[in-house]
């Protein structure tokens with residue numbers, strides 16, 4: 001039974017919208033989730049890696065296809081660095097469709113209502129609430145709520161409608177799913193080379209019986225090229241083609257990766273979350289874990305404001321301030337990514353890999369390497385590895401002021 005009044009309307013029933021709705025209903029609030037597609041979890045654009053802290057939050061271990069404990073990383077000319085320890089889980093490779101379904105199901109079990117094949121067409125903020133017009137299967141319906149939340153992805157309607165700005169970077173990713181890739185169980189492969197992933201990297205991620213092969217980059221680095229063409233180039237390159245000789249494609253995905261928290265994710269009675277807020281990590285493109293973290297950090301203030309129906313300037317500022325550390329961390333991680341990867345030529349990358357492959361540097365990576373937080377490792381390498389000290393000045397500004 002859909003009502004016409006809710007405490008909160010959440011646009012977008014992806015992982016972050018589902019998680020937000022679950023957390024809000026858990027605090028006794030009524031929530032309507034609005035999803036434009038006719039089913040949850042399709043289509044998706046994702047390599048399906050969910051970090052341990054995000055997985056622990058929802059316990060969807062039945063969606064795991066492969067436990068990832070390590071990586072093989074390759075320089076443009078093929079130098080290999082193998083890192084990881086089979087006893088330490090670094091990330092989970094999941095079935096993204098099942099994962100999204102599980103998260104949304106948690107919210108439904110705790111009392112949220114869900115509209116499928118529905119999208120907002122107008123929203124007006126008043127002193128006492130928000131009026132939202134929603135198109136449901138071609139018919140317009142009016143709803144009212146105390147707060148409107150956008151968890152509606154990279155091209156967020158909520159963010160655009162309320163002119164909330166844009167994420168600093170909008171990267172592009174392309175991926176295919178294949179059978180027949182000769183990977184190593186529990187280890188993902190990362191390949192660098194400006195010919196096929198300018199400034200970034202390509203990946204091969206085990207996911208049960210299949211492997212997800214993809215690449216990503218920034219539009220200005222791509223120029224006239226597309227990630228799709230570059231991936232083809234990578235898979236047929238003389239250095240890597242043997243790896244893909246027996247691969248058979250079974251699916252393909254392409255999508256944006258918004259990275260760089262927008263200036264004000266909350267304005268008055270409207271807030272954006274996850275990709276809509278620009279939360280993806282500049283180093284890996286991962287956005288699910290960061291979206292969950294954002295919800296958890298903002299939740300206490302959000303719940304107070306909604307329950308008291310008081311969205312005064314100080315409250316809104318508090319909500320924005322509660323996640324400002326994300327912006328600083330993204331800036332620092334981006335600065336490290338730029339000096340170690342994005343601004344390096346292939347020759348420089350080969351040199352960097354030469355240093356990374358030294359046993360004491362691999363030990364450092366194994367000790368401090370954290371897919372969620374690359375900053376401590378990056379800073380330690382700049383300080384302690386003599387060959388990297390020359391890079392420190394390039395990153396200094398962003399690291400200090402980021």
Ligand SMILES: Cc1cc2nc3c(=O)[nH]c(=O)nc-3n(C[C@H](O)[C@H](O)[C@H](O)COP(=O)(O)OP(=O)(O)OC[C@H]3O[C@@H](n4cnc5c(N)ncnc54)[C@H](O)[C@@H]3O)c2cc1C
Pocket residue numbers: 011012013014015016017034035036037041045046047048049050118119120151152153154156157172173174175214253254255256257273274275276280285286287288289291
């Ligand atoms: C190639 C690629 C690989 C990636 N790999 C990973 C990875 O391995 N791990 C990781 O953590 N992240 C990865 N990401 C990023 C990840 O996919 C996103 O960060 C994550 O999906 C964000 O979740 P979200 O809920 O914020 O947004 P989405 O997952 O985009 O969900 C938004 C939802 O809102 C719905 N919606 C949109 N507009 C409207 C509207 N107007 N009305 C109603 N509904 C609407 C959409 O249909 C969708 O269901 C990858 C991205 C790409 C492109």
